[in-house]
Amino acid sequence: MKRAAMRLCTLNRGLLIHGRGLTQGSQYTPKQGLLHIREVRDKLREIVGISTNWRDHVKAMEERKLLHNLLAKSQKALPPRKMKDSYIEVLLPLGSDPGLRDKYLTVQNTVRFGRILEDLDSLGVLVCYMHNKNDSMAMSPLSIVTALVDKIDMCKQSLSPEQDIKFTGHVSWVGKTSMEVKMKMFQLHKDDAFWPVLDATFVMVARDSENKGPAFVNPLIPENAEEEELFKQGELNKGRRIAFTSASLLKMAPSSEERNTIHEMFLSTLDPKTISFHSRILPPNSVWMENTKLKSLDICHPQERNIFNRIFGGFLMRKAYELAWATACSFGGSRPFVVTVDDIMFQKPVEVGSLLFLSSQVCYTQNNYIQVRVHSEVASLETNEHMTTNVFHFTFMSEREVPLVFPKTYGESMLYLDGHRHFNSMSAPVTLKKDYPVEP
Numbered sequence: 001m002k003r004a005a006m007r008l009c010t011l012n013r014g015l016l017i018h019g020r021g022l023t024q025g026s027q028y029t030p031k032q033g034l035l036h037i038r039e040v041r042d043k044l045r046e047i048v049g050i051s052t053n054w055r056d057h058v059k060a061m062e063e064r065k066l067l068h069n070l071l072a073k074s075q076k077a078l079p080p081r082k083m084k085d086s087y088i089e090v091l092l093p094l095g096s097d098p099g100l101r102d103k104y105l106t107v108q109n110t111v112r113f114g115r116i117l118e119d120l121d122s123l124g125v126l127v128c129y130m131h132n133k134n135d136s137m138a139m140s141p142l143s144i145v146t147a148l149v150d151k152i153d154m155c156k157q158s159l160s161p162e163q164d165i166k167f168t169g170h171v172s173w174v175g176k177t178s179m180e181v182k183m184k185m186f187q188l189h190k191d192d193a194f195w196p197v198l199d200a201t202f203v204m205v206a207r208d209s210e211n212k213g214p215a216f217v218n219p220l221i222p223e224n225a226e227e228e229e230l231f232k233q234g235e236l237n238k239g240r241r242i243a244f245t246s247a248s249l250l251k252m253a254p255s256s257e258e259r260n261t262i263h264e265m266f267l268s269t270l271d272p273k274t275i276s277f278h279s280r281i282l283p284p285n286s287v288w289m290e291n292t293k294l295k296s297l298d299i300c301h302p303q304e305r306n307i308f309n310r311i312f313g314g315f316l317m318r319k320a321y322e323l324a325w326a327t328a329c330s331f332g333g334s335r336p337f338v339v340t341v342d343d344i345m346f347q348k349p350v351e352v353g354s355l356l357f358l359s360s361q362v363c364y365t366q367n368n369y370i371q372v373r374v375h376s377e378v379a380s381l382e383t384n385e386h387m388t389t390n391v392f393h394f395t396f397m398s399e400r401e402v403p404l405v406f407p408k409t410y411g412e413s414m415l416y417l418d419g420h421r422h423f424n425s426m427s428a429p430v431t432l433k434k435d436y437p438v439e440p
Helices: 005-013 037-048 054-070 098-104 113-131 225-246 256-268 313-332 410-424
Strands: 034-036 088-092 143-154 165-174 178-188 194-207 286-288 294-299 337-346 355-366 369-379 386-397 404-406
Touching (some): 034 037, 113 165, 143 313, 165 225, 313 355, 355 404, 355 410, 369 410, 386 410
Antiparallel strands (some): 088 165, 143 337, 294 355, 337 386, 369 386
């Protein structure tokens, strides 16, 4: 099951000494050394053999077609890897690089979480290339892309833009063509130690050199009990995702409890003066869901492309997060703090030059929590055909208690129930730390 952010923060209290735990650095030594955040994208281009010039992208992709014959015909043909083989540490030197700091700075003098999402996406891809690295090949024949953001949990309200940040990551589970990546983020504290602030789980998939079909990845062999537990958790996560998808409200009817909830909400909005199903009034301290929407439009320029000349998944996550944050801020009337990001499925790639339409809506609230759903679709400039590419789910915590939201239509009722399900995936209330140290 998904760990709640509260449980995550509690667990981290036992791991606050730098170097303790699987992904904190003492057990593993990164083969690449401590990378600068700028080196991540550079290394990805080097591994894939992609030029930094947009005008060369067609030629570069043609050259990648020649790598197709280097792909393994089966997973058995690939040597097994260990978790330490993919372990990476990356430094984001906000404290010592003022120019870089401006890119991450918010008007509230905190760190832009959308930029962190971009960095996590790039790091997850590089981790997987390290897992599948073949020293005899100058370029990798694999095209590794983000398939799913399974879970991102925060355990601190906001990050300081004046202290360095460190990311760590490694492959924790492997299927035939997919990999689960565990990543953590730490920030330097006054005691010159890195303290944990974020825990993330991504699922990446390997495609062939042209990014047209699946490709096999190196198997993973756990070396000790801790790694075996992580690998087992990866299997459980896969089963949970399948069960969650199977029970989707787009496929299955709501449960009897959920149906009762919706009916009780409907009854509470009927006007007692008219005795009519069509006359609806809002209960006190409530808002209709239809009045919580915000929308945005972006043109997908080449600047936002990834190493395969599609739009960078991290860019999509950043734009969706920023719209969701604005929605939560407008709705709650105060500054919201992100608590959890979960279940972001990358359904379709976004081509350079597309129009990106984002639609954000509050779909569930409880006390001072706000659950926001962002729907992403693209339109081709040539055909004007619209296609859904992503659905994003964000849980925010407001500084004050927020109104309840009420659906008017059946479709909105399903959005409400879906939001309730995602909110419940936290499993426990969340207490975000304003600052460290955390009391033991």
